Amino acid sequence: MQFGIFTVGDVTPDPTTGRTPTEGERIKAMVAIAQKAEEIGLDVFATGEHHNPPFVPSSPTTMLGYVAARTESLILSTSTTLITTNDPVKIAEDYAMLQHLADGRVDLMMGRGNTGPVYPWFGQDIREGINLAIENYALLRRLWREDVVDWEGKFRTPLQGFTSTPRPLDGVPPFVWHGSIRSPEIAEQAAYYGDGFFHNNIFWPADHTKRMVEFYRKRYAHYGHGTPEQAIVGLGGQVFMRKNSQDAVREFRPYFDNAPVYGHGPSLEDFTEQTPLTVGSPQQVIEKTLSFREYAGDYQRQLFLMDHAGLPLKTVLEQLDLLGEEVVPVLREEFAKGRPAGVPEAPTHQSLLTAARKAGEKKAEGKKAEDKKEAVA
Template identity: 80%
Template sequence: MQFGIFSVGDVTPDPTTGRTPSEHERITAMVRIAQKAEEVGLDVFATGEHHNPPFVPSSPTTMLGYIAARTSTLRLSTATTLITTNDPVKIAEDYAMLQHLSGGRADLIMGRGNMAPVYPWFGKRLQDGIPLAIENYALLRRLWREETVDWEGTFRTPLEGFTATPRPLDGIPPFVWHGSIRSPEIAEQAAYYGDGFFANHIFWPKEHFIALVNFYRERFEHHGHGSADQAIVGLGGQAFMRRRSQDAVAEFRPYFDVAPVYGHGPSLEEFMEGTPLSVGSPRQVIEKTLTFTEHFGHYQRLLWVMDHAGLPLKTVLEQLDHLGEEVVPALRAELDTKRPAHVPEAPTHASLKAARDGSTGDTSTAG
């Protein structure tokens, strides 16, 4: 089981002080948060990709490469890489380079993104979102798996005798998750290729995401990659903790009420009732998180968003202490005990290499 955090990289005023961090402060804070995640024993740090204010992570591989040089075990991922507006040739080369620099600790979550204006900024049309995702990813897979590619499609110039460099580390492409909050076509794409499916279910009621994950599982089995319960599922999470639950609620409420992603909507209590958001003691976060398997079955990755809505860096680092010292150890013990033997762990570079080479032994660690 992989536990980690993801950051959308928003630059948001602290509603309790009115102070807005600079872009430089926010970028360096994200690096410190990633380092802290490794220090407290988390497995994954993922950064979003955005090309508009108030967000700063426009170049995920630059940031992740920098973090790779300052960590040794942390898996580096995205949330998400825009498969629609990025050139698949550049994705192939950038993430293969990140693989090499990180020693195989890199994977990525592909997605269409949820910012409509980004399409024309990169010469694309919003209405082509699904066809772009399908065509671009089909090309990306070939670029990683074939030494020389001849290709012609609808949305970019043809390729003739093209070789993407560097080649994937050990000849093994980075593992891909497909992220979606609403599109069954993306769940179908993940199932067709036997890739992972990441349901970032932090915004909408769980019933919506239960249906999406179940659809992915059914199609994963239909396409012959294993039984439905062996499909590779990732989930989003969100929490804010203090020793006393009433203190957590009182401290987090002003941040929730003005948060760019869901502020000015349902109340904090309504949002906690309908989504994975947990605000309370570490024990309450553990108990709520343990209910996820009741809704989604056994899954392989859980990423919390912890650093948004203007929360100060000091507060975020305190939240990671709670995760690493109390929440994640309890979840590991409980979830690993209950996981059936035939349900796989999340793929890593080491496990994919071992599977290709016919090796045996423990391949569940990062690498």
């Protein structure tokens, strides 16, 4: 099972000091957090994609390419790649380039985005969000899997004899997760292609997450990719820890109360009871995270949000030390217990390359047998 962190890259005032970091400081902080993630033994660092204040990660591949040069084993991912407002041709080229630079340590999560004005900024209509996601991703898959593409659709100019460059590393495209909080059409899309489904359940109760994940698993099996239990599932989570749970609640409360997304709404206590947010001791984080398996089944990737709401970098790095030293080692051990043998691990470039080679060998053997049969006849 993979463990990692994701960032939305918000530039938010620290409510305890009133200080707002500069955009440059926030960007450099995200890089420092990624490097810290590798240092403490996490598997994944994922960045969002936003094109509006107060967010800074408008160019995920630029940041991830920079991080790639400063890490060795960390999987570089996105917590949203906007499949609706980005040109699929540019996505195909940008992430294939990143693949080569990072020696395959790349995957990405497709999403529609949750900011309405972004659509017209990029010449699109938010009312076409689902249709854009479906058409654009269908084209992206072809661009990565076919050397020459002829294509015509509704939302971009036609392509004639087009080759996306560079080609995917080793002929194997990056693994794709489809991220959605509330849209069954996106879960259906993930199931249809046999891709991963990431439910960023940080704002939602367990029963909603359970319905979405179960729907994806059933449709995954329906399309013949395996059993429901073999579907590739990822979940989000939010944590804030101190050795003493009372200290964690006291320190985090002003950040929660003033957070851009959920501030001035439900109380911290109500929110932690109803959603995956955990504010407390490392043991409480362990117990809450392990409970996700009760309604999502055995899954492949767990990402935590830890650097939001104005938390200073020093505090985030302290949180990561606790995560790496006291939480993730226990989670790895506990999630491995009782995990059925047929449940796959999260795909990596190497595992996808191995599967592709085996499929090629099987196809060659089948053709050889067919040729021999025809020769005998």
